[in-house]
Amino acid sequence: xxxxxxxxxxxxxxxxxxxxxxxxxxxxxxxxxxxxxxxxxxxxxxxxxxxxxxxxxxxxxxxxxxxxxxxxxxxxxxxxxxxxxxxxxxxxxxxxxxxxxxxxxxxxxxxxxxxxxxxxxxxxxxxxxxxxxxxxxxxxxxxxxxxxxxxxxxxxxxxxxxxxxxxxxxxxxxxxxxxxxxxxxxxxxxxxxxxxxxxxxxxxxxxxxxxxxxxxxxxxxxxxxxxxxxxxxxxxxxxxxxxxxxxxxxxxxxxxxxxxxxxxxxxxxxxxxxxxxxxxxxxxxxxxxxxxxxxxxxxxxxxxxxxxxxxxxxxxxxxxxxxxxxxxxxxxxxxxxxxxxxxxxxxxxxxxxxxxxxxxxxxxxxxxxxxxxxxxxxxxxxxxxxxxxxxxxxxxxxxxxxxxx
Amino acid sequence: xxxxxxxxxxxxxxxxxxxxxxxxxxxxxxxxxxxxxxxxxxxxxxxxxxxxxxxxxxxxxxxxxxxxxxxxxxxxxxxxxx
Numbered sequence: 001x002x003x004x005x006x007x008x009x010x011x012x013x014x015x016x017x018x019x020x021x022x023x024x025x026x027x028x029x030x031x032x033x034x035x036x037x038x039x040x041x042x043x044x045x046x047x048x049x050x051x052x053x054x055x056x057x058x059x060x061x062x063x064x065x066x067x068x069x070x071x072x073x074x075x076x077x078x079x080x081x082x083x084x085x086x087x088x089x090x091x092x093x094x095x096x097x098x099x100x101x102x103x104x105x106x107x108x109x110x111x112x113x114x115x116x117x118x119x120x121x122x123x124x125x126x127x128x129x130x131x132x133x134x135x136x137x138x139x140x141x142x143x144x145x146x147x148x149x150x151x152x153x154x155x156x157x158x159x160x161x162x163x164x165x166x167x168x169x170x171x172x173x174x175x176x177x178x179x180x181x182x183x184x185x186x187x188x189x190x191x192x193x194x195x196x197x198x199x200x201x202x203x204x205x206x207x208x209x210x211x212x213x214x215x216x217x218x219x220x221x222x223x224x225x226x227x228x229x230x231x232x233x234x235x236x237x238x239x240x241x242x243x244x245x246x247x248x249x250x251x252x253x254x255x256x257x258x259x260x261x262x263x264x265x266x267x268x269x270x271x272x273x274x275x276x277x278x279x280x281x282x283x284x285x286x287x288x289x290x291x292x293x294x295x296x297x298x299x300x301x302x303x304x305x306x307x308x309x310x311x312x313x314x315x316x317x318x319x320x321x322x323x324x325x326x327x328x329x330x331x332x333x334x335x336x337x338x339x340x341x342x343x344x345x346x347x348x349x350x351x352x353x354x355x356x357x358x359x360x361x362x363x364x365x366x367x368x369x370x371x372x373x374x375x376x377x378x379x380x381x382x383x384x385x386x387x388x389x390x391x392x393x394x395x396x397x398x399x400x401x402x403x404x405x
Numbered sequence: 406x407x408x409x410x411x412x413x414x415x416x417x418x419x420x421x422x423x424x425x426x427x428x429x430x431x432x433x434x435x436x437x438x439x440x441x442x443x444x445x446x447x448x449x450x451x452x453x454x455x456x457x458x459x460x461x462x463x464x465x466x467x468x469x470x471x472x473x474x475x476x477x478x479x480x481x482x483x484x485x486x487x
Contacts, residue, residue: 034455034474035474036474036476047422047424047425102454102456105457112442114437114438114447114449117449117451117452117453118451118453120452120454121450121452122453123453124454124473125426125432125450125453125473128425128429128453129421129424129426129429129432130428130432131432131433215437215438215447215449342448343443344443345442345443345444345446369458370461370469371457374456374457375452375456397458397469
């Protein structure tokens, strides 16, 4: 049993910032992270390179703060003042939920072929040692991540043949204006653009199918007028990010797409704070501000000095949401025989008789596999406008032995 | 680079640097299929961050281990296709 004044769940930018500032004010803090090394997704440790920039600075500050870091620590159950994981139990007074985001996947014919990955998914794989040099890669989906990932793949020696962004050029203009007002984001965007060959990025273009025998060999894309085929060794597609709110829901917080928080990052559940992507997708700078606010508020400190930056972050969240809104055509991409639930191999046609998730789940096992509906649930929210998954423990596949302890 | 680790992927000996995930070892071995789906399809890693469970393999006799979340250890025995 571990005891803490403040427990922070998630070791990305928001969790690191929260744990650091809380520990700096003298509280007993534990930071629980599922990963082998800290950083979350955006600051994921690259096996071939040391952390740099603000990631390195925050990791140093965290190390000096006195917060206890528990890596490889997954939480599968929670109740007021108590977190239960594979490696033990943590009792806390305040908890900061910084569980980040996951990618939204949308099914298309052939998307279950090996070699079809998420966008952030491929990025994570590359950072953990997978080799993309000289591979021909098509990147698809939506959001700033697509360009960022494409640029980093190119930097690693991949041949990025196409970046298919589903949003139209007109639709993303507000996002470009927002970027212009943020020097750091603008410079980063410029770097990404320069890393790619001109003409590689196409707006208003989306993936309609992947082909191959036992791995992806080609992809079909369309711009609504013309459909064409691109040969590829890897296809990375992700349709934006989804806040990971399961733990917050389990702790009784109000969740409507994202976790509801007040100006101190307080949720509706007593002693429970949330920061970063679980409260709405906003990116790393937003997460750092919200993490600091949550960490300070959790130990009873003032947060007024961060208010302006918090509002800026909220504005950026709104822009992101509308600029990359998913086009209706994507709902018609999967064919009746396309698998929607990859765990249980449930096809779109199998779901046709049902109007809600619960009945579909009971009859077809859709969403009942080991991912617990995290992949098909998010896609069905878009495809069929079904409500969110029910959340109940354990939050991930757990052995009977672990449950017994 | 520090000492290399030796792992076996479906019986074939591979050397990988420390910090590499099991998934990266599979990549080095040219293996893109991790598991077989309930209807017999080959499946490989999708999310890369421990959520989708598509990258499950057998590690040292333990089945259903997520290859993207597990770091290689010296002497590890990795089996795919389950």
